[in-house]
Amino acid sequence: MASIGSPPQAPRPVPRLAPRLAAPALLAVLAGVLWGLMQAPDRAAETGGLGDSAEARQAVEAWETLWSELGERGVAALSPAASDSSRRSAGDTVFMRYRNLWGRIDDEARLAFQLAALSGDPARKLALIEPLTQAEEPLIRFRAHLERARLQRRLQDFESARIAARAALAVPELPERLRSDAWFILADSAWEQDRLDEAETALNAAIADDPGFWDARRLRLEVLARRLAGPRQLGAVCLDRTRRMIEDLGALPALAEDQTQFRDLADRFARQGTPSHVALALIAGLGYRWSGDTERARVTLASAERLRGRLPDGCERLILERVSGLLEPALAPEKRP
Amino acid sequence: MSTALLLFGWMSLTGLVGWRAVWLGRWTSRLALGLVLLTLLVSEFWRQVVNALLSREAPLLAGPEAAYVSVWILVLLPILRRRLDVRTLGATLLSGLTAAAAFGLALDSAPLIAAEFASAGLQPGAFGRLALTVVVHACLAGAGLAMRQLMDAERTNPTHEQFYWEYAAVYAGLISMHHAIA
Numbered sequence: 336m337a338s339i340g341s342p343p344q345a346p347r348p349v350p351r352l353a354p355r356l357a358a359p360a361l362l363a364v365l366a367g368v369l370w371g372l373m374q375a376p377d378r379a380a381e382t383g384g385l386g387d388s389a390e391a392r393q394a395v396e397a398w399e400t401l402w403s404e405l406g407e408r409g410v411a412a413l414s415p416a417a418s419d420s421s422r423r424s425a426g427d428t429v430f431m432r433y434r435n436l437w438g439r440i441d442d443e444a445r446l447a448f449q450l451a452a453l454s455g456d457p458a459r460k461l462a463l464i465e466p467l468t469q470a471e472e473p474l475i476r477f478r479a480h481l482e483r484a485r486l487q488r489r490l491q492d493f494e495s496a497r498i499a500a501r502a503a504l505a506v507p508e509l510p511e512r513l514r515s516d517a518w519f520i521l522a523d524s525a526w527e528q529d530r531l532d533e534a535e536t537a538l539n540a541a542i543a544d545d546p547g548f549w550d551a552r553r554l555r556l557e558v559l560a561r562r563l564a565g566p567r568q569l570g571a572v573c574l575d576r577t578r579r580m581i582e583d584l585g586a587l588p589a590l591a592e593d594q595t596q597f598r599d600l601a602d603r604f605a606r607q608g609t610p611s612h613v614a615l616a617l618i619a620g621l622g623y624r625w626s627g628d629t630e631r632a633r634v635t636l637a638s639a640e641r642l643r644g645r646l647p648d649g650c651e652r653l654i655l656e657r658v659s660g661l662l663e664p665a666l667a668p669e670k671r672p
Numbered sequence: 673m674s675t676a677l678l679l680f681g682w683m684s685l686t687g688l689v690g691w692r693a694v695w696l697g698r699w700t701s702r703l704a705l706g707l708v709l710l711t712l713l714v715s716e717f718w719r720q721v722v723n724a725l726l727s728r729e730a731p732l733l734a735g736p737e738a739a740y741v742s743v744w745i746l747v748l749l750p751i752l753r754r755r756l757d758v759r760t761l762g763a764t765l766l767s768g769l770t771a772a773a774a775f776g777l778a779l780d781s782a783p784l785i786a787a788e789f790a791s792a793g794l795q796p797g798a799f800g801r802l803a804l805t806v807v808v809h810a811c812l813a814g815a816g817l818a819m820r821q822l823m824d825a826e827r828t829n830p831t832h833e834q835f836y837w838e839y840a841a842v843y844a845g846l847i848s849m850h851h852a853i854a
Binding site: 353355361363365367568572 | 673675676679680682683685686689690691693730731784785786787788808811812814817819821822
């Protein structure tokens with residue numbers, strides 16, 4: 336029983352206003368979160384530990400699609416569909432890669448281009464082409480910029496080549512299919528200058544415009560191999576790069592109609608038998624496997640386990656899952672595609 | 673799930689203090705501190721930040737230089753005023769930790785709420801997403817401020833609620849650091 340003389344209980348010295356405002360606000364957020372959790376249970380698990388960002392989900396989805404297609408159709412799934420018969424897959428630049436592209440061109444410009452092509456002196460070539468970069472017709476302007484970019488690249492002036500390629504890309508009203516060559520020259524000059532970021536972006540654009548572009552795919556393999564070895568990349572980006580490398584590896588021999596390229600590419604990425612990280616081990620292993628050298632493929636893939644710890648964890652785990660998936664049927668040779 | 677549990681914990685504590693302060697008594701400040709530390713340990717966002725620092729992934733937060741100097745000045749105000757005792761240091765540290773916890777919780781909740789819109793077939797535009805983020809940050813920043821007040825509950829005068837400038841400054845700084853990298 337409380338003694339009569341005790342003072343009335345003083346209110347606790349606790350601030351009230353802020354908590355009273357905060358509690359309903361938190362209730363609203365909590366309700367939203369609970370609803371969100373009910374709608375989409377445990378989506379982080381779907382991305383195999385890459386996190387729950389939109390990029391991670393897209394990367395994992397594209398990765399799974401690639402492997403399910405490979406499982407169904409084998410390496411044939413990776414040969415780009417030849418949609419445009421006027422395009423060849425390789426060649427120094429547009430002028431060799433396209434047939435009948437330059438039909439409508441006035442005689443004066445045609446003569447200048449032909450004289451430039453015949454001239455042995457790069458300075459004279461440049462002087463002949465320079466005025467055409469101001470031409471009215473966008474196709475001629477584009478061709479002049481592109482030709483200039485190609486010449487500068489030959490002259491090892493990569494900075495000017497990049498500027499010219501960018502000018503070519505800035506020409507409006509171009510047929511989409513032409514852009515891939517300008518992207519390629521931009522990428523190649525950036526690669527020579529060690530600007531890997533720019534080279535990667537440009538090559539992705541070149542291949543998106545023209546999936547059958549051999550040179551772009553070959554260069555992208557080199558660029559991606561170096562980008563993958565670089566520090567600090569997101570797991571999703573790492574997975575995307577590995578997927579693109581597999582796509583390029585599968586597409587190159589089909590484009591060149593030369594299956595021995597699988598072995599050359601595999602040798603390239605398994606220098607002295609030891610690739611530098613799991614993604615390269617997977618690429619080299621796939622190259623040997625598709626070239627028919629099962630034993631070598633098995634050895635290369637088996638070496639992947641020892642290369643752990645050089646790529647982001649989630650990406651590495653997904654790659655190693657596929658590596659072990661490849662190693663199992665390799666033990667039973669009759670299952671090999 | 674941990675995000676929902678933490679939010680529930682924060683809500684219960686602020687709700688109890690707001691309407692039934694007597695029930696908690698002296699435990700208020702300790703509970704608030706414990707909950708904030710637990711949030712920091714469990715928060716998905718802060719775990720990712722630490723993972724990114726330890727592994728070879730790209731960082732999730734820019735350096736402190738991404739925020740305006742004027743923001744950090746508010747945190748360093750006691751130094752300018754030469755009030756350099758242990759209590760000030762502790763108070764600043766508590767404000768920083770609370771801001772970090774509230775910020776992490778807001779970043780954990782926002783995508784979950786956005787996912788609910790997406791799965792309901794509503795694709796909010798850029799403005800919708802921004803509005804959602806702002807609302808969630810406002811709720812959590814306010815809740816964090818309440819938690820900060822509760823930590824000093826026994827010391828402050830309830831009729832004169834203190835505003836913690838360093839708390840607001842750290843929260844703003846964290847937003848700029850995160851914004852700079854996104």
